[in-house]
Amino acid sequence: MSIINTSDVEITTFFLVGMPGLEHAHIWISIPICSMYLFAILGNCTILLVIKTEPSLHEPMYYFLSMLAMSDMGLSFSSLPTMIFVFNATEISPNACFAQEFFIHGFTDMESSVLLVMSFDHFLAMRNPLRYSSILTNARVAKMGLLFLIKSMVLELPFPFTLKRLTYCRRSLLSYSYCLHQDVMKLACSDNAVNFFYGFFVALCMMSDSVFIAVSYIFILKMVMGIGSHKEWLKTFNTYVSHICAVLIFSVAIIALASMHHFGNHKSPVAMILIADIFLLVPPLMNPIVYCVKMQKIREKVWGKLCLTMVGSNIKN
Numbered sequence: 001m002s003i004i005n006t007s008d009v010e011i012t013t014f015f016l017v018g019m020p021g022l023e024h025a026h027i028w029i030s031i032p033i034c035s036m037y038l039f040a041i042l043g044n045c046t047i048l049l050v051i052k053t054e055p056s057l058h059e060p061m062y063y064f065l066s067m068l069a070m071s072d073m074g075l076s077f078s079s080l081p082t083m084i085f086v087f088n089a090t091e092i093s094p095n096a097c098f099a100q101e102f103f104i105h106g107f108t109d110m111e112s113s114v115l116l117v118m119s120f121d122h123f124l125a126m127r128n129p130l131r132y133s134s135i136l137t138n139a140r141v142a143k144m145g146l147l148f149l150i151k152s153m154v155l156e157l158p159f160p161f162t163l164k165r166l167t168y169c170r171r172s173l174l175s176y177s178y179c180l181h182q183d184v185m186k187l188a189c190s191d192n193a194v195n196f197f198y199g200f201f202v203a204l205c206m207m208s209d210s211v212f213i214a215v216s217y218i219f220i221l222k223m224v225m226g227i228g229s230h231k232e233w234l235k236t237f238n239t240y241v242s243h244i245c246a247v248l249i250f251s252v253a254i255i256a257l258a259s260m261h262h263f264g265n266h267k268s269p270v271a272m273i274l275i276a277d278i279f280l281l282v283p284p285l286m287n288p289i290v291y292c293v294k295m296q297k298i299r300e301k302v303w304g305k306l307c308l309t310m311v312g313s314n315i316k317n
Contacts, residue, residue, distance in 0.1 A: 011168040014097050014184070016082055016090050016177050019270060033083060036281045040076050043288030044069040050301045057297060060121055060136040065291060065298075067114045067145050068246070072284035074107035079178045079280045094168070097179040098160035104280070105159060105181060105202070108254075110152040111283070112209040115247050117144060119216035122240055126223055155202060162195045163188075176276040206254070213247055245290045246283075253279040 019029055047069040051057045078100060082092060092100075125132050159181050166188035175183050185195045220240065256275050292299050 011172040011187075012094065013091050013172060014094060014168075014179070014187070015173045016092055016179075017174060017273060018090065018177060019273060030084065033277070033281070036285050037076055037080055037084070040281070040284040040288070041073060043292075044073045044076075044284060046302060047288050047291065047298070050298065054301050057301065058138070060138075060141045061118075061125075062298075063138070063141045063145070064114060064118045064121060067148065068111065068118070068287060071107050071111040071114055072287055075104065075111065075280060076284045078103035078107060082178045083277065083280070092179070094164070097174075097184060098163050101163070101179040101181050101184060102156055102160045104178065106152045106156040109155055109202070109206060110148055111250060112206050112254075113148045113152065115243075115250060116209045116213050116216075117148070118243055119213045119220075119247070122243060123216045123220055126220060155205065158198060159195075162198060166190050166192055166195070176273055178276075178280065180276075210251055210254075217244070242291050242293075242295055246287050249286050249290070250283050253283055 048066055051062045051066050082100065121136065124135060128135070163181065163184055166185070167190040168187050169189045171187045174187070181195070181199055185192050185199065188195075217240075256279065292302055
């Protein structure tokens with residue numbers, strides 16, 4: 001530990017954390033984590049495949065769902081290398097760490113932006129149903145997707161460069177099984193004021209997404225409450241349940257991680273690491289499940305594809 005925490009020489013390697021005190025069970029812990037990654041990737045790939053191959057799903061709502069699935073897959077692949085292999089190899093080079101935190105933060109920001117525009121999409125579909133298709137054309141949806149990608153990458157691009165200019169000479173032990181900007185920044189022994197203020201700016205941008213999502217659903221709720229029939233009210237509300245669940249899953253994970261950084265100094269290290277892992281594992285895993293369960297068209301097409309695959313395999317046998 002003296003090498004990790006008290007060296008006066010500039011650090012060239014960071015150390016990731018598995019599960020402190022549970023080293024003997026790392027192989028068993030890695031099994032459910034690998035399974036969650038596998039199901040998350042398969043689920044999001046299935047969503048993308050179904051939407052791509054079904055002409056009836058070539059609508060703005062499903063294109064936005066494709067963007068959400070792609071951001072979930074990006075988030076999974078960004079954290080996968082260290083989350084899986086941290087149980088055997090705990091070292092990571094600074095450049096690899098900076099690259100990982102760039103992609104994790106970038107895809108997190110992209111997911112936040114997609115959830116925001118999906119809430120606007122629902123508001124527009126309910127507010128102006130007759131003009132909906134003329135306002136949200138396929139070309140505009142494609143441009144919005146490209147804009148989200150560029151915005152997320154540009155917003156997060158300064159992070160690796162601002163971290164690289166810092167000097168790390170006191171500590172090299174990270175708090176989790178992957179690299180986050182705020183975690184790496186705390187290891188620096190040089191002035192990190194630029195990182196702090198820019199990180200705060202990026203956090204405010206993501207918080208603004210959540211505020212606008214909440215405002216959109218306040219307006220949607222007001223319109224839903226204006227529907228006279230109780231049956232129609234339930235039918236309309238059920239349309240938006242899947243998106244509300246996706247927003248809650250994502251928001252709760254973000255809030256829990258942020259709170260942990262500010263108020264979790266005296267909590268159990270294992271509990272903090274579990275919450276941090278849930279932040280990356282649960283949204284990509286749960287989003288395909290939620291949308292398959294709550295969106296009838298997606299559910300029917302997925303089951304149709306599965307049945308065709310099973311029938312085809314039986315015929316071959």
